[in-house]
Amino acid sequence: MEYFPITVRLQEQQCLIVGGGDIACRKLKSLLKADAKVSLVALDFSDEVIELARKHQLPLHQQAFDKSLVEGNYLIVAATDNQALNQEVSELARQYHIWINVVDDLELSTFIMPAIVDRSPLLVAVSTGGVSPVLARKIREKLEWILPKNLGALLKRLKSFRPSVKKKFQDLKSKRSFSEWYIESAIENPDTLSHDFEEAVALYEGAIDKEGKVFLIGAGPGDPDLLTVKALKVLQKADVVLHDALVSKGILELVRRDATFVNVGKRAKKHSVLQEETNTLLVKYAQQGLSVVRLKGGDPFIYGRGGEELEHLLDAGINYEVVPGITAASGCSSYAGIPLTHREYSQTVMFITAHCKRSEDTLNWKSLAREQQTVVVYMGLLRNDVLVEQLIKHGRSGNTPIAVIENGTLPQQRVFTGRLQQLPELVKAHDIVSPSLIVIGEVASLANKLDWFKHSQLIKGDEASLNNQALKNFEDTIKEAV
Numbered sequence: 001m002e003y004f005p006i007t008v009r010l011q012e013q014q015c016l017i018v019g020g021g022d023i024a025c026r027k028l029k030s031l032l033k034a035d036a037k038v039s040l041v042a043l044d045f046s047d048e049v050i051e052l053a054r055k056h057q058l059p060l061h062q063q064a065f066d067k068s069l070v071e072g073n074y075l076i077v078a079a080t081d082n083q084a085l086n087q088e089v090s091e092l093a094r095q096y097h098i099w100i101n102v103v104d105d106l107e108l109s110t111f112i113m114p115a116i117v118d119r120s121p122l123l124v125a126v127s128t129g130g131v132s133p134v135l136a137r138k139i140r141e142k143l144e145w146i147l148p149k150n151l152g153a154l155l156k157r158l159k160s161f162r163p164s165v166k167k168k169f170q171d172l173k174s175k176r177s178f179s180e181w182y183i184e185s186a187i188e189n190p191d192t193l194s195h196d197f198e199e200a201v202a203l204y205e206g207a208i209d210k211e212g213k214v215f216l217i218g219a220g221p222g223d224p225d226l227l228t229v230k231a232l233k234v235l236q237k238a239d240v241v242l243h244d245a246l247v248s249k250g251i252l253e254l255v256r257r258d259a260t261f262v263n264v265g266k267r268a269k270k271h272s273v274l275q276e277e278t279n280t281l282l283v284k285y286a287q288q289g290l291s292v293v294r295l296k297g298g299d300p301f302i303y304g305r306g307g308e309e310l311e312h313l314l315d316a317g318i319n320y321e322v323v324p325g326i327t328a329a330s331g332c333s334s335y336a337g338i339p340l341t342h343r344e345y346s347q348t349v350m351f352i353t354a355h356c357k358r359s360e361d362t363l364n365w366k367s368l369a370r371e372q373q374t375v376v377v378y379m380g381l382l383r384n385d386v387l388v389e390q391l392i393k394h395g396r397s398g399n400t401p402i403a404v405i406e407n408g409t410l411p412q413q414r415v416f417t418g419r420l421q422q423l424p425e426l427v428k429a430h431d432i433v434s435p436s437l438i439v440i441g442e443v444a445s446l447a448n449k450l451d452w453f454k455h456s457q458l459i460k461g462d463e464a465s466l467n468n469q470a471l472k473n474f475e476d477t478i479k480e481a482v
């Protein structure tokens, strides 16, 4: 950290500005906002500086700079276009251990002024270490837009509530719960600020859930930007987060820092035990009155055992809410440039899982092998040979385009395209690993054309073995259509 950020109290502190033009005027306005006692020295002063000096009764020294003006100041700003003078002021200030800012000259400065979002008493200061004041200003503009205007009033209210909050809420948890509720309510509805403490407490007591609650949240396929706004809100208030192994690090970083994290995905081989343990933990934490998040990859209701977990909560009498997520089929195919349906080539999309012997027996292969539809296979890597064999046996052409998307939506995403009959060799040849999604159907070939995700690696399968003229014609049609 090249610069250490601090906020300095300047009330009644003597400050000197060397210069009298527009830039000096800007610095003067900033210092006046902090109630500093400012004097200025320059040969000439702009009309605005003269007006401000008159209004605030500031001494203006209309003269050449004189070193006798330096001593006794808390800080000095040199805002002249005279390099030699700036240098002299800087050297003198350092000699007297006075903080000095020379406008646009980092070398001569011992402090720099950040861009500020002022919601006093809340201040947000943005500094680029003097590298790019323009960038700092741009960020400030964004923050100005994002931060509610009533934050200053809110902080003043919180300050006045402080003694009553301390008295009313004895333990840390209830104190924090009230503060969180109050801040959120005031941001969403500024009328909250008009209530006195007793009224605010009454509203709070009516609003909060006295019991714990479980939020079953879908984290999406990996890219943290695919999280829903609602999921983000809940994650930032969570007391405990029970997450699967598939949930990406980037998403876990969005959870409230002091939440307890439990990785319930680690022991994935012992499925039934794991699920029971997870259910027990969910109930245990919720019964402690906590806000519990059950965070799952993709959408919790698609191959996520979300239903089973909710049934368990229902039986235990625990409150719950579901926040859907973007399922892998949707997220990964989008990031691979594969539209799952296409008006002319695929009117149906089916999500299946084919990772165990049971799926092999229970799946309706005849209907899965139909033309004009897309089949998305979750957890299909392990038994991909059976998948191919069954689909071809039930009538799907071995030349049907396929795509395998590994680590979809993440920077390490790889997309492999080829033909249905090539799937096993594709998986083997490229060491494709989990998590991977298999897309079967004519639309898969569109990845070669519509791929857009800049991190993605698109690997086209060997097409030399193709002899299906109908398929080639189809591809030509697609190329024309896109």
Ligand SMILES: C[S@@+](CC[C@H](N)C(=O)[O-])C[C@H]1O[C@@H](n2cnc3c(N)ncnc32)[C@H](O)[C@@H]1O
Residues within 6 Å of the ligand: 221, 222, 246, 296, 297, 298, 299, 300, 301, 302, 303, 304, 326, 327, 328, 329, 332, 377, 378, 379, 380, 405, 406, 407, 408, 409, 410, 434, 435, 436, 437, 438
């Ligand atoms: C247990 S299922 C969970 C599915 C999840 N609930 C959803 O809606 O996406 C896990 C499978 O989803 C697929 N999957 C999840 N995330 C993926 C990703 N980022 N890339 C590729 N496949 C993914 C893989 O087939 C993986 O084996």
